Amino acid sequence: MDSIMNPFSSSTRLRDLIRAVRACKTAAEERAAIRKECASIRAAISENDQDYRHRNLAKLMFIHMLGYPTHFGQMECLKLIASPGFPEKRIGYLGLMLLLDERQEVLMLVTNSIKQDLNHTNQYIVGLALCALGNICSAEMARDLAPEVERLLQFRDPNIRKKAALCTIRIIKKVPDLAENFINPAVALLKEKHHGVLLTGVQLCMDMCKVSTEALEHFRKNCIGILVKVLKDLANSSYAPEYEISGISDPFLHIRLLKLLRELGQGDPDASDNMNDILAQVATKTESNKNTGNAILYECVATIMSLEDNSGLRVLAVNILGRFLSSRDNNIRYVALNMLMKAIILDSQAVQRHRATILECVKDSDASIRKRALELVYLLINESNVKSLTKELVDYLEVCDPEFKGELSTKICSIVEKFSPEKIWYIDQMLKVLSEAGNYVKDEVWHALIVVITNASNLHGYTVRSLYKTVQTACEQETLARVAVWCIGEYGELLVSNVGMLGVEDPVTVTEVDAVDVVETVIQRHSADLTTRAMCLIALLKLSSRFPSCSKRINDIVIHQKGSLVLELQQRAIEFNSIIEKHGRIRSALVERMPVLDEATYSGRRAGSVPPAFSTSQGVPSKIPKGVAKPTSAPLVDLLDLSSDEIPGPSSSDGAFLQDLLGVDLSSSSQGTNRTPNNGTDVLLDLLSIGTPPSQSQSDSSPFDILQSGKDNKTSVTVLDNLASNSAPSAKTFSPAGSSSMMDLLDGFGPSSSAPETNGPSYPSIVAFESSSLKLTFNFSKEPGNLQSTLIEAEFMNKSPDIYSNFVFQTAVPKFLQLHLDPASSSSLPASGNGSITQKLRVSNSQHGKKPLVMRIRINYKVNGKDVLEEGQINNFPHEL
C-alpha cells in the first residue's frame, strides 16, 4: 500500500486525499486524516508554495464539504484569482464562492481582481468573474462593479449577457437604488432571441419589480405587449428544439414569463385584460401528460388566480387543478391541493365542484397528500354539504390506515361539532366515529358528546339504545365504552322501557340484566383503564337503584372490585358497596340523574385556557366526580367565588373549587393521596348539597334532611363513619356535625396532626364574624418553627334568647391555603351567651408573608325548628399570619 504513495505528503493529489478519506473506517480515522492533510496544506501555504496552490485549494474545498474548518485557506483563493492562468483562476473563484462569506473583510481585497477580470479579453475569465460576483457580491462590491456589469449586459457573447443579467439581480438586491440604472438594459434583454438571455432577462425584470416600483410601473406600461408576444411565439412554435424538455419548448421560459405577467397584472385590470387571451391559450393548449407540461399549467393557474377577476378563466384554472387531482403522479396531486387551498378563498364555488376528487385524495396512499386533502375538505364544508361529506369521511374512517385514524377522527369531530344541523345527527355521527376510532379521539370529544347528550332530553332514550347496540360490537373502543356506560348509568330505565321511541328506531328488547351485562363486560375487560372502570362503578351504583331486581348482582360486581389493586377503585367499591347494602334509604337520592350540563359553560371552558388541567388523559379519576360535582356545586358558588377572585389561573375548574372547599391541596399531594380525597367527592358533594333550594332536595331521604333532623343524626354519622373508616380509620368520630366528620375524613390526608403546641408567638384575637344573632371570635396561635401554619380556635357565641341546635360551621379557603377543621365541641349553642361552641382550625398558608389569610364561612343551625343560614367572609386576619 505504502509503496504506491504516502497519501499525506504535501504533494498528494486531490484524488489521493479523497481515496484516503474514503478508506477511513471510523470518524476518528477520518478526523486524523483530515488533520494531517490540513497541517501539510498550512505548511505549504506558509512556504508560499506556488506549484500546488490550486491543488491545495481544491483539497480544502473537499475538506470544507465534509464540514471541517478551512478559514486558513481564504487568502489562497485571492492569490489564485490574481494569477494569470485560467485553471488557477477557475479554482480560485470556486474557492471564493464556497469558502468565503460576503461579510468577511477578505472579500474587500478581491474587488479589484474581479474588476480586472470583468474587463479581461478572455470571455471565459469574464464568465468566471461574473459567476462569482453573482453568488457572493456584497453591497460595496455592488456599488463598485455595477458599471462593469451594466456594460456586460450588452456583451457580444450571449453566455456573458445571461450571466450579467443574473449578476444584476444580486446587485439590485444588495443595493436597490441601483435598479433604475438597469431598467433600460433589462427591457432590451426582453427583445433577445437567445433563450438563455431571454430567460435571465425576464427573471431580472421580475426581481426589479420587487425592489423598485418605478421599474414595475415602467414594465407595466411598456413591456406587457412584448412579453405576451414572446409567450405566444413560444406557445405556438417549437423553434428551439435544443431547449425542448419532454416535447415542450423551453418550459422554464414559459414559467418565468407567466410569473412576470402575474407580477405585472396583479392589481391592474387593464394589464390583466391584455393577458387573458394568451393565458387561456396556454391553459387550454399545453400538453398535460408530462411533468413539464403540468409545470407550465400549474404556473398558468397561479397567474390566473392572482389576476383581476375573470370568472371564466378562473373556472378553467380550477378545472385544470381538478384534472391534476386525478393524475397518477403524486407530485402533481400535491401541488394541485396546495393551489386549491389558495383558490378556495377566491372562488369556493368552483372548487366545490371538485369535491368528489378531493375526497378521493383523502384516501391517498401518500400521507402528505392525505393530510392536505383533509385540510381542504375541511375548508369546503358548509351547512349544505356537511351531511354527505361527513358520511364519506366516516365511511373512510372504517377502512383507513390505523395511523391516519387519529387525525381523521379529530377532523370529523371538529366538522360535526361546527356544522351539526341537529342533535340527533351529531349524536349519530359521534357514535360512528367512536365506534370506529374510539381509541384515537381526545378526551374533549367524548366530554363534549356527553354534554350534548344531557342537553338533548328528548333523545336520551334514543341515545342510550343506540349506544347499547353500538357497544355490543365495538366494546374495545375505550371512549365509546365510557360514553355507553355513562349513559346506561344515567338513562338505564329508558333503555329497558323503550321510552321515547323515535320513528327511525328499530325496537329493541333489552332487559335489566342485559344492561348490567354491558357494564360488567366493560369493567371486566383487561384493557379497560382506570377512568373507564371508575365510570363503570358509578354506573353500577346508579343502576342498583334504577333496577332493584339486579341490585344483588350489581353488589357482587362491586364487591369484586374491592379487591382491585388500584386504590381509587378499591375505595369506590367499598363505599358503593356500603351504600348499596346499608343505605337503601339515601341511595336513590345519591344516585339521582345528573342535572343538565350547561353547554355554554362547557364550551367556554374548552375555548379558554383551562382544559389542560383536566384533559390529560390517563389516570385522572376525577373526571366523573367533576362531572357530578358541577351541578351540585352551584349553590356553593357563593362560598367559592372567593377563590376565583383570589387566584389567578384555572381556578374555575370544578376540581379547583373542590380543592378550595375542602382545603386540600390536591395538586401538590402525591398520586395516592391525590386520589383519595377525590373519591369521596361525589358523596361529599351530595352531603354538601345542604342548602340547595328545596326543589332539588325534595325527597325525604335527602342528605339535607338526614343531617338536619336531629333524630336522624345517627344514620348520618354512620354514613360518614363508613366512609371514614375505610379511608382514615383513625378518624372515627361520633360528632353529629356533618361537616366536621367530613373534615375528619380528610384529616388522614392532611399534614400529620401532631399535638399542637401553643407556646408560639401570640397574636391578637379578632371578631371574625358578627351578626344580630351570632358572634364568632378567632384566637390564634402558631407552632414555633412553622410560620406557615396557624392554629385558630373559633368560638361561637349565641346572642339570641333561643337555643341553637344542629349547629354546623363550614368554611372555604382559596387554593394557596390548606385548611383542616377539628370537630366542634358541641352541636348546640346555649342561648344568650351562656356558653359557647369551640372548634379548632389549622390553616397552612403556602404564600406566607405574601398573602394574608382569607376565609369564607357558612353557619347552619336550627332555631325554634327553623333552619337558619348565615354566611360571611373574613378579611381581617392579622397580616403576619
Add this chain to the structure above:
Amino acid sequence: MIRGVIIMNDQGKPRLVKFYEFQPVEKQQELIRSIYRILCSRAENVSNFVKVDSLCGKDVRLVYKTYATLYVVFIFDNSENELAMLDLMQVFVETMDRCFSNVCELDVVFNFNKMHTILDEIILGGQVLETNSSEIVKVGKTFKFKHSRIINFWLAGSVAAV
C-alpha cells in the same frame, strides 16, 4: 430563489454541497444531517416535495430524487415552481450524464469541483441560468474535463480494496 443544491449518498455522506445564501460550515452539516434524516424516513410511493420550514425558514421546500445510490436535493423558496424544480433537476442530472457518460457516485466524488463548474453553468446566485444541457456541456468542455471512464477503471481496484 433556489437556496441550495445538495447531492449526498444513501449513507448521508455529502457529495456536492452548494448554498446560495451563506451558511457557516456547522450549519451546513446540520442541514445535511437533518435533510438526510427526512429523506431516509420517506416512503417509496410518496411525492418528491418536502416542506422544510423548520430547517430553512418560512415557505422553504425541497424536492429530491434518488438516482442509484445518490440523493439529489434542491432547496428553494415559494418564488419557484415546484414542478419546474423537478425539471431543472432532470436537466442537471442529464448534463452530468453527458459530461461523465453514465454518471455514477464515484464520478461525483472524484470530480466534485467539476460538478461545481457544471452547476455554476445551470444556476447562478440562486437563479436558473441555463437549461439547455448541450449549451452547458459546451461551456464545460472549455474546462477540459477528463473523460472519467479511465479513472473509474483504475479506481475499481482500489474501491474493491476499501
